[in-house]
Amino acid sequence: MAKSVVTLAHYYTTPEIQQMADKVGDSLELSLFARDAQADIIVFAGVRFMAETAKILNPNATVVLPDRGSTCSLVEQTDVAALKAWREAHPDHVHVSYINSSAQHKALSDWIVTSRNVDDIIAHLYAEGKKVIFSPDRNMGAYLNFQYGYDMPLWSAVCEVHDKFNQAALDEAFASVGGLPHALIAHPESPLPVLQQADYVGSTSGMLNWVKQYQGAANGVIFVATEDGILYNMKLARPELDIRQAPIYAGCQCNQCPYMKLNTIEAVKRAQQGEGIVIDYLSEADMDAARLPIERMLEFSSQYYR
Structure with a gap:
């Protein structure tokens, strides 16, 4: 029997890749779709942390990333051992992590957020009287602190784009x-x-x-x-x-994520045949620990966004 294949693509991939996908969306939409996908193989035309999230939420599926190099600067700039020490230095804080993070990073988190629900989830935690530390995106955390008057300690990584x-x-x-x-x-x-x-x-x-x-x-x-x-x-x-x-310097309107653009037509076609990078390296312990804060986010979002 032929295996069923679902292809997911993030909005930051090229138009040609989006046209090959069964679902195009942002991180929250694709996480929900991956969790509920009835497919043997999930091809994730995005970056590695997205494919890892799909595997965590749908462990019975084979999740394939088209290109090995599809990482994220927020992941690369975060040393997990240092992050663990930083979290332990704030024992009375809730650790909220942006979804743009590795599975090991997520496993050290209490909540995962996306850019769509971060405002609402952190507001919910503060309304409950909680104190929050935020990782890994320094810019996002600085904006939240400025916009809402929070005093969250922030991890110091940035999206290079x-x-x-x-x-x-x-x-x-x-x-x-x-x-x-x-x-x-x-x-x-x-x-x-x-x-x-x-x-x-x-x-x-x-x-x-x-x-x-x-x-x-x-x-x-x-x-x-x-x-x-x-x-x-x-x-x-x-x-x-x-x-x-928006330009990044005078006259230049050419700001692309180099990792997203590794999702070429040829790479996605190979992945649809199961020939890409299979997300089979995550330990059960890390997946179980990472799944809890992700599901906490998804449950919150299912109640909040109707």
Whole structure:
């Protein structure tokens, strides 16, 4: 009997890869889909931590990553032994970790969050009187501390793509459109000075929905401070709008995640035949420990987002 295959793709992959997928989405959407997928093989066209999350949530499936090099700077910049010591130095805090983290990192966490639900989950914890430490994304944590007056201790890692956005380049971009109306939407992995200028800060799906619902000036310019893959979906939804990636320095609108772009057509096709990187190296102990904070997030989200 032929094995059933489901292919998942993140919004940051190329249009050609998204067109090959059974489901395209952000981290939360793809986690939910992977958990419930009735498939023998899950091909995850994204990065390694996403494929690991799919395996943790659906351990009976064979999960395949198309390219071995598809990592994430937030993972690479985090030493798990140092993280464990940092957590132990805050014994009275709840450890909230962004989903952009390794399975071993998740296993040291009390809650996992995505960029879509991080605001609500941390607000929920503070409403319960809890104290929180946040890892691994320093920029996201700094924005939450600024926006809501939290005092969360933060781990110090950044997304190498979002961290390149900067206020000076944005000021030049805004000036370059002359008197035309303009707006900025940004992912919370961006630096705080960028987020402070934004008309909307939110997840990949949140930004896409903002564009879909945009009712501003038809001749305006929308600058998007995130990886360029999502611009395909935005322009598909609203082809009449002038949508541009925010620059990272004067004139450059070319900010891509090198790891996402390793998901080539050839690599995904091989993975669909089971020939990619199989996520079979996680220990049962790590998977069990990581599953608890992920499921805590999914349960919260299922009640909160209806």
